[in-house]
Structure formats: C-alpha cells, structure tokens
Amino acid sequence: MGPLISALVQLQSIELDLTNLRRRKRVKDNAVNAQQAKINQHTEQLESVRANSMERRKRSDELDLDLRASEEHVEKLRVDLNSAKTNKEYATLLTQINSLRADNAKVEDEGLKVIAEIEALKQQITELEALIAEEGKKLTIVQDSSKDEIAKLDTMIADLTVKRDDSAGKIPPKSLAIFDRIASNYDGEAMAQVEVSGRKQPYSYSCGGCYMSLNAEHANALKSHDAIRQCDNCKRILYMDETA
Ligand SMILES: [Zn+2]
Numbered sequence: 726m727g728p729l730i731s732a733l734v735q736l737q738s739i740e741l742d743l744t745n746l747r748r749r750k751r752v753k754d755n756a757v758n759a760q761q762a763k764i765n766q767h768t769e770q771l772e773s774v775r776a777n778s779m780e781r782r783k784r785s786d787e788l789d790l791d792l793r794a795s796e797e798h799v800e801k802l803r804v805d806l807n808s809a810k811t812n813k814e815y816a817t818l819l820t821q822i823n824s825l826r827a828d829n830a831k832v833e834d835e836g837l838k839v840i841a842e843i844e845a846l847k848q849q850i851t852e853l854e855a856l857i858a859e860e861g862k863k864l865t866i867v868q869d870s871s872k873d874e875i876a877k878l879d880t881m882i883a884d885l886t887v888k889r890d891d892s893a894g895k896i897p898p899k900s901l902a903i904f905d906r907i908a909s910n911y912d913g914e915a916m917a918q919v920e921v922s923g924r925k926q927p928y929s930y931s932c933g934g935c936y937m938s939l940n941a942e943h944a945n946a947l948k949s950h951d952a953i954r955q956c957d958n959c960k961r962i963l964y965m966d967e968t969a
Pocket residue numbers: 917932933934935936937956957958959960961
C-alpha cells in the first residue's frame with residue numbers, strides 16, 4: 726500500500742471513530758430533548774386548559790350579571806303588578822313576569838353547568854401542574870446523568886477532530902475532496918477493502934462496502950499504483966489489505 730492509500734486508510738479509521746462518538750453523543754442529546762419535548766407538550770396543554778378556564782369564568786360572570794339585571798326587572802314588574810289598574814294590565818304583567826322567570830331559570834341552569842365546568846378545569850390544571858413538576862424532576866435527572874457523559878464525548882470528539890485534521894493535512898486536496906464527499910454519503914465510511922476469494926488464480930474480487938463483484942483490473946492497479954480507484958457501484962475508495 727503506497728503513502729496516499731495508507732494515509733486515506735488512516736483517515737478513514739479516525740473518521741469512523743468520530744462518527745461513532747457523534748452517534749453516542751446524539752443518543753445522549755436525544756434523551757434530554759425527548760424529556761424536554763414531553764414537558765413542552767404538557768405545558769402547551771396546560772396553557773390551553775387555562776385559557777378555556779378563563780373563558781368559562783368570563784361566561785359565568787356574564788350570566789351572573791344577566792341574571793341580576795333580569796331579577797331586578799322582575800322586582801320592578803311585581804311592584805307594577807300590585808298597582809295594576811285593570812285586569813288586562815294585570816294579566817299582561819303576570820305573563821311578562823312568568824316569561825322572565827322561565828328565562829332566569831334557564832340562565833341559572835347554564836350558570837350551574839359553567840361552574841361545574843370550571844371546577845373540572847381547575848382539577849385538570851392541578852393535575853397538569855403536578856405532572857409538569859414531576860417530569861421536570863425527571864428532566865433534571867436525565868440532564869445530570871447525561872452531562873458528564875456529554876462533556877466526556879465532547880472532549881473525545883475535539884481531540885479526535887485535531888487528529889483527523891492532522892491526518893487530512895497529509896492528503897492532497899483533490900484526493901481529500903473525493904474522500905470527504907464519499908464519507909458524507911456513507912457515515913464516514915469512504916473506503917472499502919477489496920475482498921479476494923478463490924484459492925488460486927484467477928481470483929475473484931468484490932467490494933467490501935457494497936459486496937458487488939469487482940473487475941480484476943482494480944486489484945491489479947491497486948497493487949502497482951498508489952492512486953485512488955473507486956468501486957464502480959458504490960464509489961467507495963478501494964484499498965487492498967496486502968497481508969491477506
Ligand atoms: Zn462498492
């Protein structure tokens with residue numbers, strides 16, 4: 726293996742370690758984020774229940790006012806009733822009073838219903854507040870347990886990134902650009918080892934990345950030239966393990 730291909734193999738090894746560390750960090754971050762998302766969802770729900778409760782309270786106040794005004798009206802009509810001069814006047818007032826009382830009974834019924842709704846919403850608010858407090862405690866636990874691990878992973882990622890940059894610096898820019906492009910397509914796995922099978926010539930070759938068979942020309946060229954050759958199928962950069 727020439728200096729270019731062996732530098733690429735070294736870079737690939739660092740790149741895979743980095744990908745692995747980033748994945749481990751993502752798992753930790755996700756645990757924290759998932760718990761936070763749960764809390765956000767309950768908080769949104771709480772806000773909606775609170776808004777509903779506020780609206781119901783407003784309705785309850787409106788009904789109270791309506792009822793009071795209507796009762797005052799009834800009181801006034803009763804005074805008029807006592808001083809009615811004709812039977813007709815008396816009958817008309819009585820009809821008005823009865824009609825108003827029937828309306829008031831309806832308003833009272835709705836008022837009672839609204840008060841029951843407010844009570845139920847109050848209960849929901851208490852329950853949601855307790856739930857949010859409990860989930861908040863869990864979030865603290867998840868954050869605390871993840872904090873050290875995340876800090877450790879961050880340090881490892883920073884150290885390895887320095888190594889990666891150092892290793893990448895040894896590779897000509899054009900070759901590095903090819904490596905980076907393929908690495909980004911395959912989670913850091915830019916290289917594939919050429920797999921050799923068969924006991925004697927002619928051997929058959931396949932790509933260790935995508936398992937498609939490879940032309941013997943690739944293997945022969947890799948043995949004699951220190952240059953980038955890519956799998957025809959997956960485009961990974963090929964290398965041969967010469968000890969095999
Ligand atoms: Zn391939």
